[in-house]
Amino acid sequence: MKTLHVDLGARSYPIHIGSGLLDRPELYADRLRGRQVLIVTNVTVAPLYLERVRAALEDGHEVESLVLPDGEAYKTLQTLETVFDALMELRFNRRCTLAALGGGVIGDLTGFAAACFQRGVDFVQIPTTLLAQVDSSVGGKTGVNHPRGKNMIGAFHQPRLVLADTDTLDTLDDRQLRAGLAEVIKYGLIRDAAFFDWLEAHLEALLAREPGALAHAIEVSCRTKAAIVAEDEREAGTRALLNLGHTFGHAIETGTGYGTWLHGEAVAAGMVLAAHLSERLGWLPAATVARIERLLERAGLPVTPPRGMGVEDFLGHMAVDKKAVDTGLRLVLLRGIGEAVLTQDFTSEQLRATLDRALAGA
Amino acid sequence: MKTLHVDLGARSYPIHIGSGLLDRPELYADRLRGRQVLIVTNVTVAPLYLERVRAALEDGHEVESLVLPDGEAYKTLQTLETVFDALMELRFNRRCTLAALGGGVIGDLTGFAAACFQRGVDFVQIPTTLLAQVDSSVGGKTGVNHPRGKNMIGAFHQPRLVLADTDTLDTLDDRQLRAGLAEVIKYGLIRDAAFFDWLEAHLEALLAREPGALAHAIEVSCRTKAAIVAEDEREAGTRALLNLGHTFGHAIETGTGYGTWLHGEAVAAGMVLAAHLSERLGWLPAATVARIERLLERAGLPVTPPRGMGVEDFLGHMAVDKKAVDTGLRLVLLRGIGEAVLTQDFTSEQLRATLDRALAGA
Numbered sequence: 001m002k003t004l005h006v007d008l009g010a011r012s013y014p015i016h017i018g019s020g021l022l023d024r025p026e027l028y029a030d031r032l033r034g035r036q037v038l039i040v041t042n043v044t045v046a047p048l049y050l051e052r053v054r055a056a057l058e059d060g061h062e063v064e065s066l067v068l069p070d071g072e073a074y075k076t077l078q079t080l081e082t083v084f085d086a087l088m089e090l091r092f093n094r095r096c097t098l099a100a101l102g103g104g105v106i107g108d109l110t111g112f113a114a115a116c117f118q119r120g121v122d123f124v125q126i127p128t129t130l131l132a133q134v135d136s137s138v139g140g141k142t143g144v145n146h147p148r149g150k151n152m153i154g155a156f157h158q159p160r161l162v163l164a165d166t167d168t169l170d171t172l173d174d175r176q177l178r179a180g181l182a183e184v185i186k187y188g189l190i191r192d193a194a195f196f197d198w199l200e201a202h203l204e205a206l207l208a209r210e211p212g213a214l215a216h217a218i219e220v221s222c223r224t225k226a227a228i229v230a231e232d233e234r235e236a237g238t239r240a241l242l243n244l245g246h247t248f249g250h251a252i253e254t255g256t257g258y259g260t261w262l263h264g265e266a267v268a269a270g271m272v273l274a275a276h277l278s279e280r281l282g283w284l285p286a287a288t289v290a291r292i293e294r295l296l297e298r299a300g301l302p303v304t305p306p307r308g309m310g311v312e313d314f315l316g317h318m319a320v321d322k323k324a325v326d327t328g329l330r331l332v333l334l335r336g337i338g339e340a341v342l343t344q345d346f347t348s349e350q351l352r353a354t355l356d357r358a359l360a361g362a
Numbered sequence: 363m364k365t366l367h368v369d370l371g372a373r374s375y376p377i378h379i380g381s382g383l384l385d386r387p388e389l390y391a392d393r394l395r396g397r398q399v400l401i402v403t404n405v406t407v408a409p410l411y412l413e414r415v416r417a418a419l420e421d422g423h424e425v426e427s428l429v430l431p432d433g434e435a436y437k438t439l440q441t442l443e444t445v446f447d448a449l450m451e452l453r454f455n456r457r458c459t460l461a462a463l464g465g466g467v468i469g470d471l472t473g474f475a476a477a478c479f480q481r482g483v484d485f486v487q488i489p490t491t492l493l494a495q496v497d498s499s500v501g502g503k504t505g506v507n508h509p510r511g512k513n514m515i516g517a518f519h520q521p522r523l524v525l526a527d528t529d530t531l532d533t534l535d536d537r538q539l540r541a542g543l544a545e546v547i548k549y550g551l552i553r554d555a556a557f558f559d560w561l562e563a564h565l566e567a568l569l570a571r572e573p574g575a576l577a578h579a580i581e582v583s584c585r586t587k588a589a590i591v592a593e594d595e596r597e598a599g600t601r602a603l604l605n606l607g608h609t610f611g612h613a614i615e616t617g618t619g620y621g622t623w624l625h626g627e628a629v630a631a632g633m634v635l636a637a638h639l640s641e642r643l644g645w646l647p648a649a650t651v652a653r654i655e656r657l658l659e660r661a662g663l664p665v666t667p668p669r670g671m672g673v674e675d676f677l678g679h680m681a682v683d684k685k686a687v688d689t690g691l692r693l694v695l696l697r698g699i700g701e702a703v704l705t706q707d708f709t710s711e712q713l714r715a716t717l718d719r720a721l722a723g724a
Binding site: 077080081084085089091115116117118119120141143146147148149151152153154155156234296319 | 439443444446450477478480481482505510511514515516517518529
């Protein structure tokens, strides 16, 4: 087991990464402050891991569970309300803890419920997808989608613990694994060229789920994420770099209907769009763009936007994205592999031309 | 105009109290950071003040408004969703500001919407009821009700500005004015015996809406609130004293259906229950309890719980109140006028006996 730390003063917390962690009561025990625990999970994950987590928590805690439907389409205020209903029904108090057992949807939704219930209770993240283990479970971004925009309603609320049991990836379907790899590749692109090289060399091992390769990829990803979050918890600066591909990606997710494309798939296509716009600005040579596309393609990820979306669809959804501020749309672009920048140094014509060309190829 | 400050480091903000403040653009201007402003108000307040506030804000800002139904019954997740819908429809970005124009319901709901929209945007409080001016607009407690419990879903999110225009109290109906006086009296009870004396001497002036008396009462109340919030923003200790009468009061509000009793009315009856329990513990002489009841009665406030609620109704609702923690129910009780304490030093029998006696007299 490797343990990393997100260093946020009194709100610091550990990330444990390794095999067989779900069953270890001592990993939870010293991070839980109250007696009541509600495990929130979904219909896919519950049959696999709910009882194991419950057993590990049961000693010394009153453990209840709530099983939600699976998928991005359920990351809504309506589902959030069912979590509140359960907490009220169970008469949970402000010293309770919510445990998010599942992927990014469960983690984001459960974390947001914890942020709001009685104006804030504890929560722990037990991510069971690669995407959640390398990205969404770390850093305290929580929330739900609005029909018109992804993650538009939410809070910054840090977990008390992240427990990434790599064994859970054994039950992940291939499509989910690949979606997670999009976020892993993102870390290489934004600030770790050596890791990008390593990913090029070890992609087959990752796709074959070799435990050593997966553990290394998760650890490097979490280390980068933890460092960036410690530096800029509320996304005043650096943290925005983690949104590489996300403004385009959120437009794809909203435009195609939540759950049609997986988040990681949309981010993959979004990163390619960011690379193309960077190329158009003369920041990235065509060969580097091709290298990025090739790695994503090898990972089985989409490198073109969805058929059926037009330039105006993209621009409409992108204008409501959180990266848009009074002064105009800002995007994370690339000045090289491992060198992402948040910038407004592009014209709307350049953005349109980039989308036009990509959509023509879709 | 008097200006007080809530001292919270980078999140400090002014409270302006006085006559004719709504129309003064300069009071808003230096506290608004973005260009977009959404004024959230209700059908009662909009015809009276919306255009004046809009006019004061319009110079330099894009001002929109949303008019909600009036009343505690609408302080719900469903109403919150209509605020998000409006913000998305208007394509408001993360640099926008929400302006809460109204009483406690509008302030709590709008503040919570601001806390969650794009994970947190600015908001300002323009309270138009006595209760909101002396209590709910200051301190950053925001939220909505759950059908089973008052204020169960919310966030701590500080406003950028509180603008208490005392002229707005001219249009307040008597019942609302009296409900506000309950919270004013509360400040005397919890830590300002001299203010309690002053209230006894000036209650008729307050009921007659003498501007000097009202302004003094608002200023003293806000000064106490600001000091307590600065000391304990997240209610780890002292701030809980502000909940005198509220655990009983929330049980009344939830038990009778939100909006049947006004919040201040429920708090008045709740403070009397707290005084009775304090008397039963030997902490408060009967004469002091009578003095408290007399002042509340003179203010036209209820001093007995609602007919129709039983002891079990109270205990059921109180158990889910936020003041209940793992270790049992804690209540704010009185050791004297101006001397409130948060305590568990009572037995459930003493609590039951207090409720029994009060309900027999209801």
